Every structure is written in structure tokens, then in C-alpha cells.
Amino acid sequence: MEDKPTTPVVDEQLSFWDEHRFMVLIVVxxxxxxxxxxxSIFIYKVSGSAQLDLSRPGLQSVSDKVDRTDPVTDYSPxxxxxxxxxNDFTKIYEKQAARxxxxxxxxxxxxxxDVLEFSDPSTATE
Amino acid sequence: MKKRARFALYAIAAxxxxxxxxxxxxxxxxxxxxxxxxxxxxxxxxxxxxxxLHASDxxxxxxxxQIYESMGTKLMASFNSRLSNNSLDNxxxxxxxxxxxxxxxxxxxxxxxxxxxxxxxxxxxxxKDPSTFHASxxxxxxxRATVRQDIIRMNRYIDDYRSAVNDFMLNFERVTGKNS
Numbered sequence: 664m665e666d667k668p669t670t671p672v673v674d675e676q677l678s679f680w681d682e683h684r685f686m687v688l689i690v691v692x693x694x695x696x697x698x699x700x701x702x703s704i705f706i707y708k709v710s711g712s713a714q715l716d717l718s719r720p721g722l723q724s725v726s727d728k729v730d731r732t733d734p735v736t737d738y739s740p741x742x743x744x745x746x747x748x749x750n751d752f753t754k755i756y757e758k759q760a761a762r763x764x765x766x767x768x769x770x771x772x773x774x775x776x777d778v779l780e781f782s783d784p785s786t787a788t789e
Numbered sequence: 790m791k792k793r794a795r796f797a798l799y800a801i802a803a804x805x806x807x808x809x810x811x812x813x814x815x816x817x818x819x820x821x822x823x824x825x826x827x828x829x830x831x832x833x834x835x836x837x838x839x840x841x842l843h844a845s846d847x848x849x850x851x852x853x854x855q856i857y858e859s860m861g862t863k864l865m866a867s868f869n870s871r872l873s874n875n876s877l878d879n880x881x882x883x884x885x886x887x888x889x890x891x892x893x894x895x896x897x898x899x900x901x902x903x904x905x906x907x908x909x910x911x912x913x914x915x916x917k918d919p920s921t922f923h924a925s926x927x928x929x930x931x932x933r934a935t936v937r938q939d940i941i942r943m944n945r946y947i948d949d950y951r952s953a954v955n956d957f958m959l960n961f962e963r964v965t966g967k968n969s
Binding site: 713714722725729730733736739740741742743744749752755759760762763764766772773774775781 | 824827828831834835838839840842843844845846847848849850851852853854855856857859860863864866867868870871872874875877897898900901904923926927929930933934936937940943944947948950951954957958961962
């Protein structure tokens with residue numbers, strides 16, 4: 664019996680990319696996710712979403728006081744226009760307008776040094 | 790010609806310098822020694838007050854903002870669309886709505902500026918740097934006053950829209966007859 668000729672083993676030199684393919688995949692994946700997270704955080708801060716996020720540190724105490732139900736009633740953009748429908752609208756509108764103006768928002772001057780009790784004693788008014 | 794250009798250049802430079810110095814004065818950071826001591830001594834309680842204000846204003850922004858947003862989208866825009874769908878003249882109402890939306894947009898951005906400034910002030914160590922803390926607080930104070938003005942402006946547009954609806958109704962009755 665004659666032995667079959669064995670195929671010659673070629674000592675193939677792997678390139679750098681072939682050798683580190685898996686590592687490169689992981690690094691690139693991490694880099695892409697870092698970029699995506701950075702973009703998300705940037706948008707979160709710039710768009711004003713951060714100001715509406717009451718789950719941020721220091722704001723949890725008020726997060727349960729958010730009015731979850733929107734008190735403003737929808738008015739249909741479709742339908743006839745006559746005295747009755749306009750009167751219906753004005754009734755809804757006046758009710759909501761009163762609600763919007765019910766709270767005198769951001770009034771007062773709570774950041775005044777007098778209020779925060781570090782005003783200049785020499786200029787303090789009686 | 791050259792003299793004129795030079796004169797204009799000097800005038801612009803003078804205006805820029807004057808306004809910059811005015812700006813500097815309006816946010817004067819000159820705390821007296823007594824005030825600086827008070828800030829250092831009361832730092833903890835001041836920070837507590839600021840944190841409370843930060844939280845209550847954030848809540849106000851969410852709750853009030855929701856109502857103001859809905860007024861614009863659910864009522865004003867809807868009513869304008871209804872008039873438009875019935876081929877009625879809604880120019881006056883649309884003009885007020887646009888002004889309202891613009892005021893609302895300004896409110897959003899002004900509140901953002903104010904909130905960021907207040908957060909910056911809160912982060913400053915007032916025991917170590919009372920002057921910077923005071924300057925930052927003054928800026929936040931100015932920003933808060935701007936937010937207050939935005940609210941007043943939006944309330945005014947809400948009233949204007951109501952008046953515009955009245956005007957529309959008068960015109961509508963005049964054109965179509967009282968029986969419509």
C-alpha cells in the first residue's frame with residue numbers, strides 16, 4: 664500500500680487585521696457606542712429635555728407632584744363654525760386661560776441677597 | 790473718506806467699550822467683606838434655599854409649561870384650523886397664535902438658561918469663593934426675572950387671542966347675518 668501524498672503545509676503569514684479582527688470589532692463597537700451616548704447626552708442637554716426631567720438628582724422630591732393629566736380639553740379642528748360653536752370654544756378657552764393664569768409663576772425675587780440673608784448690613788433698609 | 794471710516798471705527802469701539810463696562814457694572818461682583826463673611830457663614834443654608842428653589846421652579850416649569858403648550862396646540866391652533874377648514878378669515882387669530890408660539894419658545898429657552906445658571910451657582914463652593922458665587926447668583930437672578938417677563942408676555946397673548954376671537958365673531962356676524 665502506497666501512502667497518499669500529503670499536501671504541503673504552507674506557513675501562511677496572517678496580516679495584523681486578520682490576527683486582531685475580534686479585538687478590533689470590540690474596540691470599534693465600544694467607540695461607536697461612546698459616540699452615540701455622547702450625541703444623546705448633548706441633545707438631552709441642548710434641547711431642553713434636561714429641564715423637564717425631574718428624575719435628576721435633587722429633583723426627586725417634587726417628581727411625584729407633576730400634574731400627570733393634561734387639564735386642557737381638546738377642541739376639534741373639524742366641524743362647522745357658527746355662533747354656538749364659537750361660544751363653546753370661548754367657554755373652554757376662558758376656563759383654560761383662567762387655569763393658565765391662576766398661578767403667578769416665577770414671581771417674587773427669591774435670589775435677592777436680602778431673601779438669602781447675605782445683604783450688606785450697612786445698606787440694609789429698616 | 791478715510792477720516793470718516795476712522796471716526797466710525799472709533800465710535801463703534803467706544804460703544805462696545807461702554808456697553809461692556811455697563812454690563813460689568815450690572816453684574817458687579819463687588820461683595821463687601823461683611824457680605825463675603827455672611828455668605829461663608831450661611832453657605833449651607835443658602836445652598837439649601839437654592840436647592841429648594843431649583844426643585845420648585847423645575848416643577849413649575851413642567852406643570853405650567855404643559856398648560857401653556859396645550860393652550861397653543863389644543864386650543865389656538867385647533868380653532869384656527871377649524872376656521873381655515875371652513876374657508877373663514879383667520880389672519881388675526883393666526884398672527885396672535887404665532888406671537889404666542891414665539892413667546893413660548895422664548896420662555897423655553899430662557900428657562901433653560903436660568904436653570905443652567907442656577908445649577909452653576911449651586912455647584913460653586915461659597916465658602917471658598919463667595920465673590921464668584923455671588924456673581925453667578927446675580928446672573929441667575931436676572932435670568933429668572935426674564936422668565937417671569939416671558940410668563941407675563943404669554944398671559945398677555947392669551948388675552949389678545951380672546952379679544953381676537955371676539956373680533957372674529959363680530960366680523961362673522963356682520964358678514965353672515967345674526968342668524969348663522
